[in-house]
Amino acid sequence: MARKIKLNTVQRKEARKREENYLKDLETRVEEYDPKTANAKFFKDLPISSHTLKGLSEAAFIKLTDIQRESIPLSLKGYDVMGAAKTGSGKTLAFLIPILEKLYRERWTEFDGLGALVISPTRELAMQIYEVLTKIGTHTSLSAGLVIGGKDVKFELDRISRINILVGTPGRILQHMDQAIGLNMSNLQMLVLDEADRCLDMGFKKTLDSIIGNLPPSRQTLLFSATQSNSLSDLARLSLTNYKSVGTKDVATTKGETEPATPKTLQQSYVISELADKLDVLFSFIKSHLKAKIIVFMSSSKQVHFAYETFRKMQPGISLMHLHGRQKQRARTETLDKFSRAQQVCLFATDVVARGIDFPAVDWVLQLDCPEDVDTYIHRVGRSARYGKKGRSLIILTPQEEMFLERLKAKKIEPEKLTIKQAKKKSIKPQLQSLLFQDPELKYLAQKAFISYVKSIYIQKDKEVFQFDKLPTEEYAMSLGLPGAPKIKIKGMKSIERSKELKNSSRKLQALSKADNDGEIRDQTKEVRTKYDKMFGRKNQTVLSEHYMNVTGQQAAPSDDEDDFMTVKRKDHVLNEDELPELSLPSSNRAQRKALSKKASLSTKGNASKTVFDDEGVAHPVYELEGEEDFIKKGDAETQKKAYLEKESEFMNNADSADKALAKEKRQEKKRKRLEAMRREEEGQYSDDEEDDERQVYLGTGNLSDDMHDSDESDAEERPSKRGRFTNTSSDSESDSEDDKYGVTELEEPQTLEDLESLTSRLLQ
Structure with a gap:
């Protein structure tokens, strides 16, 4: 790292003076800039600071898009902007660059508090905005923070008071506004709503109104989206009265179309x-x-x-x-x-x-x-x-x-x-039916998917497109692998809207709203439920059943079915002490050992026998002996023995021929794959120079057992045998040169006892 040079008082004054002159010149360039006459094509053509330009070039942002060319000059001049452009047109930079420039010209520091607030409807979009901000703002002295759901709240609370630019989702931002002590919004300069039409809809209405109520009205507001809302009530909520519109949902052409x-x-x-x-x-x-x-x-x-x-x-x-x-x-x-x-x-x-x-x-x-x-x-x-x-x-x-x-x-x-x-x-309907039959969890997911789709059609506003009455529910259930359409209890529209509001509202605010009339918050320690309470409170998670309430003895909802599949007939299972047999400990040691030993206790009960049940539910021994009369009806013993042996021989011969055919097919397939691999390897060697050193890698044949067998064979070919030191050499001169090279003595393999004795004496010498 370069050593930081300390400046004396005179040098610091000169540096501050140069910085003031540069800011004044930048302000003049912004005031005099006219986007109609300038016809800028690159970011360097805009009146922005060198720090921002350096960050943009390092992040590979060079050329301007249409929305950036039109909106950035207006934002730099302090206008409220409502921008709409096609997806993928670079709207993120259209509001991040004015934020950096605004705070830089105001000489913003960490002691000035929060300077800019960027609100995004989803966590993923907020993360993407924050990543782009950190890339283009590396050469500025501003600090930025990201607050979204699913992150550590305490970690964010400790650092949010020193943040200059805050990016987040509405729920988490409102939570920090209620809980963070050092978060000061009174000096806010800019408010940005990305995907503004989604932020302004009913799902975020109350949350966004609560956030805007704590912001100063003198701020600059920027709204960007691919589809924009022109509702006057929405714009009035954001204090937008004198704003500039940039881009529309339909871009006009030269022909008027x-x-x-x-x-x-x-x-x-x-x-x-x-x-x-x-x-x-x-x-x-x-x-x-x-x-x-x-x-x-x-x-x-x-x-x-x-x-x-x-x-x-x-x-x-x-x-x-x-x-x-x-x-x-x-x-x-x-x-x-x-x-x-x-x-x-x-x-x-x-x-x-x-x-x-x-x-x-x-x-x-x-x-x-x-x-x-x-x-x-x-x-x-x-x-x-x-x-x-x-x-x-x-x-x-x-x-x-x-x-x-x-x-x-x-x-x-x-x-x-x-x-x-x-x-x-x-x-894939047969495959889905098989999967659902084998796995109850998948059946549960299929039922949930069916219910959620039907409900999503029911709550749609455009009834001409989404016709709930014409849904083929039975056919759709069959396509999911279900045997029939599950029963659905659909709530009214008011309850659905209420659940949406609760889903998008802060849980902390919900807890505060449950305060008693005297103003004190109720003691909620009695209502706290652990994860084990929730686990035991779930009802039949794997398979949906209408008879769960009957099994647990609770009051079930009235059913239209004639008979219940499963009912509890008796509930008083209390046993009387008089009905229980007398249990006494054996008096002698031998009797006690016999009672405690499983082997000894079974000795008096005979051999245990297994039973199987037929279709009618009658129990039979596993190896049940045939009656004498039935045996005689089938013929004499020799005839039955001969027929049995012929039948088994035929079965074994068929199985043997099938196994041989399968083994032969595997050998042929293995040979074919080996030859194919060799052919590809040769082609790859020949085409190395022709195809710009292109490499091909072969990862097995697709059969693990074949790969292991092939690797064993290839290893056996490459490895020397156990008798590798006794190799027959065709040329003594060659072997001597190799011996000198590697320090290994190669000798002929002894064939007789005399050869072995001579070899021993030679090695000893």
Whole structure:
């Protein structure tokens, strides 16, 4: 490391003066900059500081995108900005660069408190924003922090008071605003909402209102998303009155027409399939695209979990991953990292990664379930074809959901229709039924997936597209491998909205809201439930059963069935002492040893015999002797013996011939693989110079036993035998030279006793 040079007072004053002049010049450049006349193409053409430019160049950000060219100059001048651009157009840098420049020009330090707040609707997007911020802000003296759910709260509380730029999700930010003592929001300069339309919807309404209520109204606010909300009530909540709009959902062209909000390099298509055939289409699609990087979007986490577990057991030939909001944060982070680095992989995911996440080189985006609206469709397909690269998308619609194509057409999005080749389509329904029959856990997941999908259709707002009454529930249940459609208890819409609000609200605030009328918080130590209490409180986790309440003796809900499958007839199992036999300890030592020894106690009871039960439930010994009359009816003993031996001989001969044929086939296959490997190795040697030193590696034949046998044979060929020192040499001169080279004496193998004696004397000399 370079040694830091200490400056005297005069030098420090000159450095401060140069810094003041540089900041004044930077302010002047910002004021005089006109994006219409400047026509900037690179970041160096913008009026930004050298520290930010250096960080951008080191992170390989050189060229400007359209949204960056239009929004950054307005943000630098202090305007409130509402920006909308296509997915993958670089909106993250469009608000991170103004944050760094604003705090740098204000000479922000750790003693000034929080200067900028960035709110993201999902944890994964917040992590991505924080990573980009740390890359481009390495040469600034500002401090940044990331606060999301699933992380250590105490660790964040100890450091959040010294943070200048805070990136996080709404729930965790509100929790720190309530608990962190040193978090001061009164001096906030900038508020940024990434994916603003998602942050402003009903799920985050109360949380976001609570956050904004604690922020100063004089701040600068930036809103960015691929699909923007123009609701006046939403803008009023954010104190946006005089703002600049940059980009729209439909970008105008020179002819006056409009272009879709999806990238031009994205090839969009759709197929029409029955609901019961969707999993067959998905499995067939994966099998025919084994060398691609695929994201499969589903409507619920239960469906993602079921598809991942079942497809993993069926082994389609490609790496499988799954990602949804019910996973632990560590698992979600690891899956994101592995999927980003992989090249041939299929990811089953919910809409938790549909917005803003930058996955490199995604080939296909497949939507197994129809999205709730066009905005969700745009965000989903935006995971591919980012930054001008090519990509493809496919949406699978049922005949009832074809109306969704009209919704897309209204937004100038017209995907191409594809037809499924029946020869390439493979039905996996028998395999799913077999898996569910063998594993009760998979059956439980299938039932949960069925229920969650039906409920997701029920709560959709667009009833023309999502027709709940026309769902083929029985056929869909059969396609999941279930014997029939499970019963579903659907709550009302009010309770569903209430559960959504509770899900997105802070648990700490829920606990505080349960205070008594006198203002004191109730003693909740009595209501604390450990993990063991929750474990014992679960009801029949492996297999769903309607008769659990009957078994446990609790009051069950009224059923429409005529007879219960399992009922408890008797509940008073108290035994009277008079009915119990008298138990007394044997008096003698011999009797006590006999009572305590299992072997001695069995000696008086005879040999134990095993029994088997026939179809009627009658017990029979395992080796039951045949009656004499039945034996006589079948003929004499010699005839029966001869027939039995002939039958067994025929069976053994057939088995022997089958084993020989199998062994012969294995030998031929082994020989063929060995010859094929030798041919490939020779071709690889010949083509080393021709194909730019391309190397080929062969990892076995696919059969572990064959590989081990081959390796043993190859090792035996390479290793010297146990009699290796007694090798027959054709030339004494050659052997002498080799002896001198390696210090090893090679002698002929003795054939007679005289040869052995002469060899012994020679070795002794």
